[in-house]
Amino acid sequence: MNLCIKSIVIFVISIGFGCNREEGKKEIIQPGAQLEKLADGFLFTEGPTSDEKGNVYFTDQPNNRIMVWSVSGELSTFMQPCGRSNGLSFDNEGYLWACADEKNELWRIAPDKNVSVVVAKYQDKQLNGPNDLWINHHRGVYLTDPYYQRPWWSHASMPQDCQGVYYFSPDQKTLIRVIDDLVQPNGIVGTPDGKTLFVADIGGNKTWSYTINWNGSLSNKTLFCEMGSDGMTIDVKGNIYLTGKGVTIFNKNGKQIGNIAVPESWTANVCFGGTDMKSLFITASKGLYRIKMKVKGTAG
Numbered sequence: 700m701n702l703c704i705k706s707i708v709i710f711v712i713s714i715g716f717g718c719n720r721e722e723g724k725k726e727i728i729q730p731g732a733q734l735e736k737l738a739d740g741f742l743f744t745e746g747p748t749s750d751e752k753g754n755v756y757f758t759d760q761p762n763n764r765i766m767v768w769s770v771s772g773e774l775s776t777f778m779q780p781c782g783r784s785n786g787l788s789f790d791n792e793g794y795l796w797a798c799a800d801e802k803n804e805l806w807r808i809a810p811d812k813n814v815s816v817v818v819a820k821y822q823d824k825q826l827n828g829p830n831d832l833w834i835n836h837h838r839g840v841y842l843t844d845p846y847y848q849r850p851w852w853s854h855a856s857m858p859q860d861c862q863g864v865y866y867f868s869p870d871q872k873t874l875i876r877v878i879d880d881l882v883q884p885n886g887i888v889g890t891p892d893g894k895t896l897f898v899a900d901i902g903g904n905k906t907w908s909y910t911i912n913w914n915g916s917l918s919n920k921t922l923f924c925e926m927g928s929d930g931m932t933i934d935v936k937g938n939i940y941l942t943g944k945g946v947t948i949f950n951k952n953g954k955q956i957g958n959i960a961v962p963e964s965w966t967a968n969v970c971f972g973g974t975d976m977k978s979l980f981i982t983a984s985k986g987l988y989r990i991k992m993k994v995k996g997t998a999g
Contacts, residue, residue, distance in 0.1 A: 723956025724948065727938060727994040734959065737987045738774050741766075744982035745930070746787040746798070746831070749972035749998055755980045756795065757968075757987065758784045765797070768987060770974050782806060782814075783851060786831035786930070786968075789998065790838050798829035798842070801851055803858070805829050805842060805867065817871055818842070825858040831886055831930060831968075835893045839915050840867040841877070843884040843898065864898055866915040877917045881907075886931035886941065886968070891997050897939060899928035906931075906941065924953045930968025930982075934994045942966040946981060961988060971996020 742761035749755050755768045756777060764779035765787070778784075782799030784806070789795055795808040803826040805818035820826065827846040834840050842865045846857040864878035864887070878884065883902025889895060889911065896917060899906045904927040909917035926949075928941035937951030945966050946959040963983035972980050976995045981988040 721957045723950060723954075724959075726956075727934065727936070727948070727992055728957075728959075729991045729993050732991050734961065734981075735989045737768060737772075737989055739986040741985050741987070743967070743984060744987055745785050745967045747930075747968055747970040747972075747980050747982050748787040748789055748795075749970055749976070749980075750789050750795075751793065751998075753973045753976060753978075755970065755972040756787055756789075757980075757982050758787060758797075760785055763801075765795075766987075768972075768980070770972075774987075778808070778812060783849070785829070786843075788832050788834050788840075790834050791836060792838075796832060796834060796840065798832060800828040800830070800849060803828055805832070805840070818865075818867055818874055821859065821865065821874055821876065825854075827857050827859050827862060830884075833887045833889045833896070835889060835911070837893075838869040841865070841887055841889065841896060842867060843887050845883045845885055845902070862902070868915065875915070877915070878909075883927075886928040888931045888933050888939070890933065890937070891935070897923060897931065897933070899926075899931055899941060901927035901929060901943075903927060906939070922953075924949050924955070929966070932969045932971060932979075932996060934971065934992070934996045936994055938994070940969050940979070942968055942981075946979070959990060971998070 741759040745758045747757040753770045765777040765781045767777045783801035784797040786798040797806040799806045807815045827844045830843045832842045845862045861879045863876045866877045881900040885901040886899035896909045906923045908921045908923045910919040932940045939949045941947045945961045948957045961983045966983040968982045977992045
């Protein structure tokens with residue numbers, strides 16, 4: 700695999716009790732927690748998500764592969780090639796959904812690795828570049844579609860008329876655009892009860908919350924915080940984890956409560972995993988990291 704898995708390197712995280720913005724970290728991170736570098740040798744890690752057992756799947760997009768960090772601490776390749784997959788998420792039937800931007804498609808990967816292309820176009824035009832997604836309990840899929848020029852594309856202009864967010868119906872028949880007024884939507888996550896959706900506008904440097912309506916449409920757009928994000932996740936207390944310069948944590952009211960420093964040039968995405976869902980996994984440039992938490996995370 701040409702992959703160098705180093706022995707776990709420990710980076711001590713400052714808990715920061717003296718700073719108001721860091722005070723809330725002690726409520727969610729295990730006392731004395733340390734950031735662990737689990738593996739490196741990647742070109743750019745992205746899209747982490749956990750399955751029902753707590754195994755964490757993530758992408759190494761430039762190398763066109765989906766990797767797995769198992770609950771037993773083993774790293775392996777799940778799929779290569781993988782359509783230049785970026786964001787990943789499991790549905791409640793055990794299928795792995797992937798934002799495969801080699802041809803700007805949304806994939807549904809069966810447990811036996813059989814791939815179904817479920818979305819390829821919107822209004823007869825190619826999508827810009829599916830980036831990240833969140834799946835509700837009814838298998839409705841929310842998908843961000845920003846435009847980042849890729850070296851593997853033959854085109855050099857944005858296919859769609861905006862960088863939008865889409866909803867793919869549970870019956871896998873209808874794709875509708877639900878957001879069209881953001882600069883560059885990227886990270887996305889919903890609350891476990893399926894009532895609220897958070898979308899990070901990385902281009903506008905803001906994160907917004909929306910009420911999810913019965914038909915998948917969105918309403919009540921509300922500013923959550925003055926920060927954009929590449930990827931994001933949520934824990935059972937409603938804290939939101941944004942990425943970029945490390946991992947910045949906001950409580951459910953949009954107040955910043957801490958930052959987890961990561962020794963990489965860019966932190967792309969985060970998810971919870973492990974057998975107890977109390978480990979925060981971080982994909983950051985060339986490495987995969989983990990930190991033990993007191994609070995339990997949500998899947999997706």
